[in-house]
Amino acid sequence: MLERNHHLGLLILRLAVGGLMLFHGVAKLEHGIDFIEEAVGPLAYGVYLGELLAPLAIVLGYRTRLAALIFGINCIAAVAIAHSTDILKLNEYGGYALELLALYLVGALALFFTGGGALAVSKNSRWD
Template sequence: MKRNLALGLLILRLSVGILMLLHGLAKFGGALTFIESMLIEKGLPGFLAYGVLVGEIIAPVAIIVGFRTRIAAFIFVINCLVAMLLVHSNDIFSMSEHGGWALELLGIYMFGALALVFTGGGTYAVSKTNSWD
């Protein structure tokens, strides 16, 4: 059973990490400017937009390889919460036209990362002896 748990955590790490990494890399196509202007519009400093790169590129890479998985996943969860509150706040209590939660994709990312906060990276991780692993 332990082998299956380790494999399950690896699959969770890879799926959550790779999918968000791809999402984060898309920020280099101009979306970072959109986030910066949205933050300024809300009265926040525009440089906070670069925090997206930490939450959507650095943290996912750490999750993928299994380095300090718990802390990387925690940063990832915070990134998802900020996205929900700043960008998608109108949809938090909305349903999609197909009957699902309007933010289900972001929710899957966030709850998958939250599971990793509690479980850690598992056996197939680069680091596994630190309490943040």
């Protein structure tokens, strides 16, 4: 019978959630965040925390619970700032318009409640 490996599952979740969001953060580094600055002013720079530093910490498993909290807040802010009109909409194929953000948020919530697991860089803090 196939044995369960919760720690490997958490590593895969960390790599997927954090790794995929890093692409968004790098894109914002390359192309700027002018469109966000127009909406929220200097608070826009928090996007680098939520889309670069927190995902990197999640991938590494460094203070995973804290990074997941920051990441989740970033997802909620993204909905409020850029996607508030899509909250109750379906896309052209019948799927939920915010499904990617919803998956990121659910992944962040899961990591917030579980921590990074044994295959994480840090394991001894209450934020791990």
